[in-house]
Amino acid sequence: MPELNLVQAINQALAQEMERDERVVVLGEDVGLNGGVFRVTEGLQAKFGRERVVDTPLAESGIIGTSIGLAMAGMRPVPEIQFEGFLGPAYDQLVNHAARFRTRTRGAITIPMTVRVPVGGGIHAPELHSDSPEAIYSHSPGLKVLMPSTPYDAKGMLLAAIRDPDPCIFFEPKRVYRSFKEEVPEGDYEVPIGQAKVVSEGDDITVVTWGATVFQCLAAMDELPDDVSVELIDLRTIYPMDTDTITESVRKTGRCVVVHEAPRTAGMGAEIATVIQEACFLHLEAPVQRVTGFDTVMPYYKLELEYLPESPRIVQAVRECLAY
Amino acid sequence: MPKKTVYKATIEHIQILDEDGKLDASLAKNTLTDEEVAFLFEQMVIWRHLDEVAFKLQRSGRMGTYPQNKGQEAAALGSGFAAKKGTDFLVPCYRENAALFLHGLAPHMILLHWMGDERGNQIPDNVNCTPISIPIGTQMLHATGIAWAYKIRKEPRCVVTYFGDGATSEGDFHEAMNFASTLEVPCVFFCQNNQWAISVPREVQMASETVAQKALAYGMPGVQVDGNDMFAVFKATRDALDRARKGGGPTFIEAVTYRLADHTTADDAKRYRDVKEVEAWTKKDPIIRHRKFLESKGLWSDKKHAEVEAKAKKIVDEIIKTAEGIEKPSPADIFNFTFAEIPEQLRIQRDTMRTNSLGQDPSQTGLKPEHAHTR
Numbered sequence: 001m002p003e004l005n006l007v008q009a010i011n012q013a014l015a016q017e018m019e020r021d022e023r024v025v026v027l028g029e030d031v032g033l034n035g036g037v038f039r040v041t042e043g044l045q046a047k048f049g050r051e052r053v054v055d056t057p058l059a060e061s062g063i064i065g066t067s068i069g070l071a072m073a074g075m076r077p078v079p080e081i082q083f084e085g086f087l088g089p090a091y092d093q094l095v096n097h098a099a100r101f102r103t104r105t106r107g108a109i110t111i112p113m114t115v116r117v118p119v120g121g122g123i124h125a126p127e128l129h130s131d132s133p134e135a136i137y138s139h140s141p142g143l144k145v146l147m148p149s150t151p152y153d154a155k156g157m158l159l160a161a162i163r164d165p166d167p168c169i170f171f172e173p174k175r176v177y178r179s180f181k182e183e184v185p186e187g188d189y190e191v192p193i194g195q196a197k198v199v200s201e202g203d204d205i206t207v208v209t210w211g212a213t214v215f216q217c218l219a220a221m222d223e224l225p226d227d228v229s230v231e232l233i234d235l236r237t238i239y240p241m242d243t244d245t246i247t248e249s250v251r252k253t254g255r256c257v258v259v260h261e262a263p264r265t266a267g268m269g270a271e272i273a274t275v276i277q278e279a280c281f282l283h284l285e286a287p288v289q290r291v292t293g294f295d296t297v298m299p300y301y302k303l304e305l306e307y308l309p310e311s312p313r314i315v316q317a318v319r320e321c322l323a324y
Numbered sequence: 325m326p327k328k329t330v331y332k333a334t335i336e337h338i339q340i341l342d343e344d345g346k347l348d349a350s351l352a353k354n355t356l357t358d359e360e361v362a363f364l365f366e367q368m369v370i371w372r373h374l375d376e377v378a379f380k381l382q383r384s385g386r387m388g389t390y391p392q393n394k395g396q397e398a399a400a401l402g403s404g405f406a407a408k409k410g411t412d413f414l415v416p417c418y419r420e421n422a423a424l425f426l427h428g429l430a431p432h433m434i435l436l437h438w439m440g441d442e443r444g445n446q447i448p449d450n451v452n453c454t455p456i457s458i459p460i461g462t463q464m465l466h467a468t469g470i471a472w473a474y475k476i477r478k479e480p481r482c483v484v485t486y487f488g489d490g491a492t493s494e495g496d497f498h499e500a501m502n503f504a505s506t507l508e509v510p511c512v513f514f515c516q517n518n519q520w521a522i523s524v525p526r527e528v529q530m531a532s533e534t535v536a537q538k539a540l541a542y543g544m545p546g547v548q549v550d551g552n553d554m555f556a557v558f559k560a561t562r563d564a565l566d567r568a569r570k571g572g573g574p575t576f577i578e579a580v581t582y583r584l585a586d587h588t589t590a591d592d593a594k595r596y597r598d599v600k601e602v603e604a605w606t607k608k609d610p611i612i613r614h615r616k617f618l619e620s621k622g623l624w625s626d627k628k629h630a631e632v633e634a635k636a637k638k639i640v641d642e643i644i645k646t647a648e649g650i651e652k653p654s655p656a657d658i659f660n661f662t663f664a665e666i667p668e669q670l671r672i673q674r675d676t677m678r679t680n681s682l683g684q685d686p687s688q689t690g691l692k693p694e695h696a697h698t699r
Contacts, residue, residue, distance in 0.1 A: 033596045034523035057493035057529055058460055058521045086459060089495060124388050124440065127458045264673070294673050299658045301388055301440030306655040306677070 003181040009151035013158040027054040028080030064093040071113045084119045085128025098167040099142030114161040114168045122175035124301040132262035138239040145238040147171040149214040151184050156191030175212035196242035202231035206249040209259040210235040220314035247279040254285035257317045264292040286324030289317045335536045337548045340555035343608045345616025355559045365614045368397045371422040373636040382589040390438045395584030398610035402557025414453040415467035415485040435647035461494030468500045471509035482510040482568045490521025501542040510568035513576045518583035523596040539576030551579030552610040
């Protein structure tokens with residue numbers, strides 16, 4: 001089985017789905033001839049032509065707004081927003097239109113669209129190229145929010161998202177775009193939306209995370225004593241959340257640490273901690289811990305590693321939670 | 325009722341100094357003096373050198389992503405020189421560094437920004453500009469607001485805002501144009517049409533023949549100038565500022581220029597841009613024509629050029645020394661500028677960021693302080 005990195009896996013998923021379903025169109029800034037600034041759409045325009053892989057004008061609201069129209073008219077648009085920091089102008093179209101059409105038309109109009117967005121910090125990028133806005137969109141009913149961390153999941157989840165009848169935001173953690181390769185089946189497969197993955201099984205403590213911080217958590221696990229048995233969960237889909245996998249794990253371990261790059265206040269960690277106390281209160285041995293970004297603007301890159309939850313902070317949280 | 329024409333318009337293109345350094349003397353009247361051209365050309369040489377060194381700094385890992393200004397210096401300098409330093413206000417994007425330097429911004433601050441340090445944006449009170457703006461096509465609304473305030477307070481001041489051809493596709497651009505013209509604010513919209521928005525050429529970006537004509541839909545004068553010609557850029561900008569200062573409202577200037585380098589150091593324009601096109605524009609490089617002009621006036625020579633290049637090297641070395649000599653900011657700075665007064669919960673995050681996982685309340689943790697980890 002060929003080994004692919006995250007970029008290659010997403011590229012393969014897009015190519016295969018465009019081959020399979022002629023309704024699929026890819027659009028965005030620089031996605032055509034240039035193959036996207038991260039080369040995720042490389043070669044697609046050469047293969048599928050300018051009608052289906054479209055370099056749009058530089059306008060994020062325009063990209064998402066017209067994607068909504070394309071979707072209404074029976075296409076399957078896969079727009080790209082170049083960086084998560086540029087989602088701002090598209091917010092109105094995403095939240096006030098894409099997310100609401102099914103509800104406000106009582107199902108008469110639906111928006112099957114998958115918005116691909118590189119996300120997160122850690123690559124020394126300029127301002128507004130390093131944020132983690134997944135909670136904002138998870139808090140916007142009507143949107144599905146995905147964030148795979150591995151090439152295998154990325155391909156399977158992207159195929160699931162494009163085929164999903166509702167609007168999905170597909171966040172791609174850019175810090176791990178090319179950090180490693182793994183075996184990715186060449187054939188068609190889906191990784192279902194809304195299913196978390198147990199990365200490693202354990203009995204003492206549950207760690208819940210997603211995106212690039214999965215790898216910070218794995219690094220932290222290496223630093224913990226051998227007799228600490230961690231169950232690491234990669235949430236993969238932020239909304240709808242696989243609460244069963246989380247609560248089953250916490251009922252077993254009695255302890256949980258949630259790790260994310262986004263700011264702490266009203267971040268997804270708050271939601272997960274609440275789900276746990278609602279469903280597993282009597283199983284808890286310790287309060288749920290959060291290791292997150294701070295309630296600040298994402299700093300420029302000189303200080304970004306001070307902001308991101310790197311392994312020392314995760315180790316500390318795990319030890320505190322275990323010692324409780 | 326017969327059909328009739330209800331609107332008709334033309335867009336002028338102004339060129340005063342052609343690419344061979346030949347000046348149209350009648351158009352050049354009351355523009356730049358020879359001495360001013362010599363001064364601005366020296367600036368051009370210095371800031372071109374800084375731009376090239378900045379590229380190398382990125383390549384050697386001493387600076388993050390950097391967008392080169394190469395080729396667009398005449399547009400920046402001609403327009404920046406037309407604006408009154410200390411009175412008018414510049415609202416830039418990120419490809420007009422030389423204009424900011426003319427208005428007193430310390431050049432190392434631009435490097436500091438791209439070195440991932442917010443202090444590069446900490447503009448001193450006596451410099452009239454906003455910092456580099458990253459989200460494309462958004463800052464023109466701020467420029468309009470600043471100009472609006474000048475109008476409300478009846479101050480004889482103007483704003484010049486910079487953006488690229490790609491920025492005119494953003495909704496905010498159109499909102500800014502409409503606000504500015506309906507409110508008749510003293511703002512000059514200076515579009516550096518450098519032909520490319522990363523990989524997207526102007527003709528894919530828009531179906532209109534010129535960028536300047538977009539102004540007409542907003543009832544605003546629009547003019548196109550050769551953006552590599554400081555005379556034309558200066559004249560158009562000065563005329564627009566004169567008009568704005570007299571209460572005549574905003575003007576749109578399209579400066580036709582070319583991005584001679586990649587979009588940023590993270591880009592590779594060879595993937596999407598014909599080398600021949602770059603070669604053709606290299607011949608129109610503002611450095612070539614302004615030098616030829618000054619040589620024809622006996623104001624420049626090989627010797628003089630060598631002197632200026634040596635001076636540029638010295639100045640740029642100093643700028644880099646200053647930028648690199650600035651120590652990494654304190655991690656507390658991540659927090660300290662979030663609000664005028666730090667909220668209590670944020671203060672706790674700041675004060676415990678190195679000793680706390682930002683998780684459990686300290687009173688709830690099972691760990692004793694000696695276990696507290698430090699980074």
